[in-house]
Amino acid sequence: MKNLLRYIIARTFLTIPMVFILLSIVFVVIRVMPGDPVSAMLGGHAPEKVIEQKKEELGLNKPLIVQYGSYLWQICRLDLGNSMIFKQRVIDTIGDKLPATIELTFFGMLITLLVGVPLGAYAADKRRSTQDYSIRLYGIVIYCIPVYWLGLMLQMIFGIWLDIFPIAGRTGARVFVAGFDKTGLYILDTILAGDFAALWDVLIHLVLPSVTLGLTLSGIFIRLTRANMLDVLKSDYILAAEARGIRHHRVVYKHAIMNAFVPILTMMGLQVALLMAGAVLTETTFSWPGMGRLLLERIYLRDYPTIQGVIVIFALIVAAVSLVVDIIYALVDPRVRY
Amino acid sequence: MKYSPTEALARLIGRIARMGQKYGVEWWILVAGAVIILGVILMAVFAGAIAPYNPSDQNTGPQLAPPSADHLMGTDNLQRDVFSRIIFGARTILGVAILAAIISSITGITIGLISGYNGGAFDRLLSLIMDSVYSFPGLILAIAFAAMLEPGIISITFAVAVIYIPTYFRLVRGQTLTIKEELYVEAAKAIGAPGITILWKYIFPNVIATTAVVFTMNVGDAIMIEAALTYLGLGLPPSVIDWGMDLAMGKKFLPSGQWWLITFPGAMISLLAVGFTMLGEGLSEILNPRLLER
Numbered sequence: 285m286k287n288l289l290r291y292i293i294a295r296t297f298l299t300i301p302m303v304f305i306l307l308s309i310v311f312v313v314i315r316v317m318p319g320d321p322v323s324a325m326l327g328g329h330a331p332e333k334v335i336e337q338k339k340e341e342l343g344l345n346k347p348l349i350v351q352y353g354s355y356l357w358q359i360c361r362l363d364l365g366n367s368m369i370f371k372q373r374v375i376d377t378i379g380d381k382l383p384a385t386i387e388l389t390f391f392g393m394l395i396t397l398l399v400g401v402p403l404g405a406y407a408a409d410k411r412r413s414t415q416d417y418s419i420r421l422y423g424i425v426i427y428c429i430p431v432y433w434l435g436l437m438l439q440m441i442f443g444i445w446l447d448i449f450p451i452a453g454r455t456g457a458r459v460f461v462a463g464f465d466k467t468g469l470y471i472l473d474t475i476l477a478g479d480f481a482a483l484w485d486v487l488i489h490l491v492l493p494s495v496t497l498g499l500t501l502s503g504i505f506i507r508l509t510r511a512n513m514l515d516v517l518k519s520d521y522i523l524a525a526e527a528r529g530i531r532h533h534r535v536v537y538k539h540a541i542m543n544a545f546v547p548i549l550t551m552m553g554l555q556v557a558l559l560m561a562g563a564v565l566t567e568t569t570f571s572w573p574g575m576g577r578l579l580l581e582r583i584y585l586r587d588y589p590t591i592q593g594v595i596v597i598f599a600l601i602v603a604a605v606s607l608v609v610d611i612i613y614a615l616v617d618p619r620v621r622y
Numbered sequence: 623m624k625y626s627p628t629e630a631l632a633r634l635i636g637r638i639a640r641m642g643q644k645y646g647v648e649w650w651i652l653v654a655g656a657v658i659i660l661g662v663i664l665m666a667v668f669a670g671a672i673a674p675y676n677p678s679d680q681n682t683g684p685q686l687a688p689p690s691a692d693h694l695m696g697t698d699n700l701q702r703d704v705f706s707r708i709i710f711g712a713r714t715i716l717g718v719a720i721l722a723a724i725i726s727s728i729t730g731i732t733i734g735l736i737s738g739y740n741g742g743a744f745d746r747l748l749s750l751i752m753d754s755v756y757s758f759p760g761l762i763l764a765i766a767f768a769a770m771l772e773p774g775i776i777s778i779t780f781a782v783a784v785i786y787i788p789t790y791f792r793l794v795r796g797q798t799l800t801i802k803e804e805l806y807v808e809a810a811k812a813i814g815a816p817g818i819t820i821l822w823k824y825i826f827p828n829v830i831a832t833t834a835v836v837f838t839m840n841v842g843d844a845i846m847i848e849a850a851l852t853y854l855g856l857g858l859p860p861s862v863i864d865w866g867m868d869l870a871m872g873k874k875f876l877p878s879g880q881w882w883l884i885t886f887p888g889a890m891i892s893l894l895a896v897g898f899t900m901l902g903e904g905l906s907e908i909l910n911p912r913l914l915e916r
Contacts, residue, residue, distance in 0.1 A: 305754040313766045424903070428895035430846060432853055433869060433888030440876055440884070561761035565850055569873070579762075580854055583769040591769065598762055606757050
């Protein structure tokens with residue numbers, strides 16, 4: 285037990301240099317890369333004095349080390365600066381958009397698990413059969429299909445030709461719920477407000493984007509589940525269960541899956557990075573008002589503080605998830621200790 | 623002995639079939655992937671001869687016409703032939719992806735070898751940096767780079783290459799750490815071989831097999847990242863012909879039903895990515911057969 289505690293503390297401390305490195309990389313990429321943000325912002329031909337004045341205003345005149353220091357200090361206070369273009373604090377803007385991305389990635393991951401794990405288990409159960417190979421082929425192909433192209437295809441088929449699902453946004457044009465700002469997670473907000481028509485609308489809008497995101501990652505989980513299940517299905521306790529007369533279906537889909545689930549859980553954590561990348565692409569395709577689309581919008585507008593702020597938040601999420609995954613793994617596998 | 627072309631082809635096919643008997647289904651997966659990749663490469667190389675129209679030509683036919691005998695994949699809103707744009711687009715995507723993978727592998731392998739062999743604080747620091755970058759979503763890092771640099775082939779290649787360096791680094795460093803404890807390395811050191819010689823003659827050859835597999839997967843991934851970047855409008859100027867950019871442009875016409883603008887570019891990206899993945903999978907199975915999998 286003491287060993288475990290020591291590991292958790294050591295691992296948590298290890299997060300600090302990791303976050304530090306990520307933040308430094310973000311700083312280097314945004315501030316040090318060639319290209320002058322101020323003249324880009326003011327248009328190519330602004331007079332020298334105006335450019336200098338703007339730089340002074342934004343603190344871009346100070347030596348790089350000083351800028352680096354104040355950047356790190358600001359982040360410690362969770363102050364991500366103000367947008368260069370709009371009169372809003374970056375933290376507030378991100379706070380508005382983050383729930384949308386959380387909803388999208390949550391349901392995306394849900395679909396990934398619902399599709400990937402059963403298919404992987406089935407493929408393991410019927411290994412070396414036609415079904416096994418077709419499922420693995422599906423896994424490879426669905427991963428190689430660009431997520432935005434899958435989104436566009438689904439939009440085309442289900443949104444336009446069949447006209448079943450909407451293809452953009454989180455809600456319809458005329459839907460408004462009084463408590464929309466309570467959590468920002470529309471599913472919760474509509475339930476709390478008791479507005480079930482709005483809830484239906486929100487759910488309908490969630491379908492295509494989360495299916496797109498979820499299916500793309502399902503390929504990875506199919507392969508992972510299949511590999512783990514193949515190992516589990518060879519164990520003695522599975523043989524014992526079969527010998528005791530438990531129906532094969534139950535043995536595979538209840539007992540075996542439960543045992544194979546732990547590595548899948550940790551894999552979920554590692555896939556958060558892919559989920560975030562996929563979310564960026566999915567949000568731009570479905571006009572989903574989340575962090576991903578915010579990032580792209582502000583890149584087009586050259587709003588560097590916001591761009592930097594979004595990437596910093598992504599980096600912090602990655603570091604946090606990585607920490608949590610490692611701790612869960614240590615909790616479960618007693619061999620992992622420092 | 624000289625064979626006629628048909629005879630040489632028949633012998634080649636025979637060779638491939640015999641290897642298929644030896645290695646089983648994994649070999650055929652590799653072959654399938656290789657065939658796809660070869661097909662696209664040939665298409666890119668002979669683009670000038672195959673394409674019916676000039677891909678940038680803005681007056682080849684009716685605007686937004688569906689596929690027909692004249693325009694196999696239809697035309698876009700600037701009256702350009704989609705089929706020709708697909709053929710020439712292969713050059714951009716393959717060029718960027720392969721170049722980025724080469725840069726990435728050379729850099730990552732070199733740093734990995736040196737860092738793993740020398741060890742010490744420098745190695746630990748570098749590992750920490752590489753692990754941090756590795757855990758970060760590659761696409762978002764690439765977006766950050768591509769957004770900050772001027773659009774161009776060099777910028778996008780750089781953006782794509784940077785995110786894969788940690789992969790090679792981790793792989794090579796891990797193997798270097800193991801191999802440098804071997805007896806023959808100790809023997810080489812004892813007779814005074816300089817570090818560079820040891821790295822080049824003993825460690826590097828052992829590392830090549832796994833890096834080859836990673837390289838093919840890398841190119842596949844690089845294709846996806848390149849297409850994603852151009853789809854988002856970053857990395858390349860609009861004058862370059864690219865599948866991702868065609869997708870972005872065709873997206874606008876989806877509600878009015880012009881499906882051919884997005885179907886073909888996306889299908890090509892998927893096909894090429896599948897080709898590299900199958901090549902990588904097949905190669906990995908053959909070089910490191912999973913003996914435990916029955």
